[in-house]
Amino acid sequence: MRSLTIRRPDDWHLHLRDGAMLEGVIGDTSRHFARAIIMPNLVPPVVTTADARAYRERIVNALPKGDRFEPLMTLYLTEDTSPDDVEEGRKSGLITAVKLYPAGATTNSHGGVRNIENAMPVLERMAKIGLPLCVHGEVTTPEVDIFDREKVFIDTVLDPLRRRLPELKVTMEHVTTSDGVDYIRSSVRNIAGSITTHHLIINRNAILVGGIKPHYYCLPVAKRESHRLALRAAATSGDPRFFLGTDSAPHVDPLKECACGCAGIYTSINTMSCLAHVFEQEDALDRLEAFASLNGPAWYGLAANEETITLERGDEPVVFPAKIETGAGPVTVFDPMFTLFWRVR
Numbered sequence: 001m002r003s004l005t006i007r008r009p010d011d012w013h014l015h016l017r018d019g020a021m022l023e024g025v026i027g028d029t030s031r032h033f034a035r036a037i038i039m040p041n042l043v044p045p046v047v048t049t050a051d052a053r054a055y056r057e058r059i060v061n062a063l064p065k066g067d068r069f070e071p072l073m074t075l076y077l078t079e080d081t082s083p084d085d086v087e088e089g090r091k092s093g094l095i096t097a098v099k100l101y102p103a104g105a106t107t108n109s110h111g112g113v114r115n116i117e118n119a120m121p122v123l124e125r126m127a128k129i130g131l132p133l134c135v136h137g138e139v140t141t142p143e144v145d146i147f148d149r150e151k152v153f154i155d156t157v158l159d160p161l162r163r164r165l166p167e168l169k170v171t172m173e174h175v176t177t178s179d180g181v182d183y184i185r186s187s188v189r190n191i192a193g194s195i196t197t198h199h200l201i202i203n204r205n206a207i208l209v210g211g212i213k214p215h216y217y218c219l220p221v222a223k224r225e226s227h228r229l230a231l232r233a234a235a236t237s238g239d240p241r242f243f244l245g246t247d248s249a250p251h252v253d254p255l256k257e258c259a260c261g262c263a264g265i266y267t268s269i270n271t272m273s274c275l276a277h278v279f280e281q282e283d284a285l286d287r288l289e290a291f292a293s294l295n296g297p298a299w300y301g302l303a304a305n306e307e308t309i310t311l312e313r314g315d316e317p318v319v320f321p322a323k324i325e326t327g328a329g330p331v332t333v334f335d336p337m338f339t340l341f342w343r344v345r
């Protein structure tokens with residue numbers, strides 16, 4: 001038996017949804033994680049500070065008894081977002097970041113930003129008050145190949161924005177390409193990137209080889225193997241600019257297993273087991289704590305958690321359910337396609 005004790009981890013990119021789904025999934029996060037950045041792409045989205053306050057309350061009420069978990073709230077940026085409301089949300093301590101969804105880029109993003117010019121007043125205010133912007137970094141231009149959308153976003157949206165507002169802190173969410181890794185690495189300051197569990201494990205073959213596999217479909221879509229390797233190198237490097245954001249994104253099975261399936265992979269329940277496996281494979285178990293528990297809080301200006309968790313590797317496989325049942329319906333759990341041996345004690 002090997003064991004590894006690390007500070008309690010946080011999840012810097014999480015979808016908890018609402019209602020029966022929220023109730024069905026939140027325990028899988030609060031069991032292991034102390035805090036998470038909660039994505040605002042509900043229907044309708046979490047746009048104002050008042051929306052975020054009400055959503056936070058629903059999350060806290062859905063927590064399993066005895067679990068201590070701090071939801072870190074975000075606002076969904078629209079072209080009508082009020083800079084004053086954002087500043088008020090920040091000052092009250094409620095709002096940790098604002099999320100930019102290019103309109104049409106991903107699940108529930110139709111209310112997102114079409115023309116970033118119209119969001120400049122908010123972005124300028126955020127730069128002034130030091131409030132981070134989290135971005136879903138993909139262009140939606142129909143001419144751009146889906147596998148190139150992240151790179152083109154960096155070149156045509158992200159880099160120009162950062163040159164214009166160098167004081168704006170930007171988190172590139174769910175980085176999926178070596179272009180994203182290189183962009184963050186080559187930048188001097190005010191940029192960091194979250195990396196998901198699944199993008200460290202799958203490449204695009206998982207979605208397409210041997211039949212179409214909807215439960216490996218997410219956005220940004222998994223890329224070719226060289227990109228996965230670049231993400232692994234970044235995550236296990238100890239570089240403080242890279243940290244865990246699972247992007248665990250539950251959808252009920254009927255909405256994924258159909259002619260037009262939703263994007264999103266559910267990993268909350270087995271993320272820590274999968275990550276320990278990946279870091280062990282990379283001979284980097286000593287850097288798991290930086291990735292999952294230290295780099296994220298440092299970037300967001302928060303203290304690391306005082307509590308710890310212990311991961312144990314036994315000789316017996318650790319088995320997770322293929323699906324979880326929620327009041328909203330069944331949700332398939334991410335299958336890493338290798339046997340897991342690590343568990344959280």
Ligand SMILES: NC(=O)N[C@@H](CC(=O)O)C(=O)O
Nearest residue numbers: 015106107218219249263264
């Ligand atoms: N990642 C996904 O594939 N889906 C997310 C949206 C997102 O994070 O882009 C979701 O809300 O389902």
Ligand SMILES: [Zn+2]
Nearest residue numbers: 106136219220
């Ligand atoms: Zn996204």
Ligand SMILES: [Zn+2]
Nearest residue numbers: 015039247249
């Ligand atoms: Zn997401």
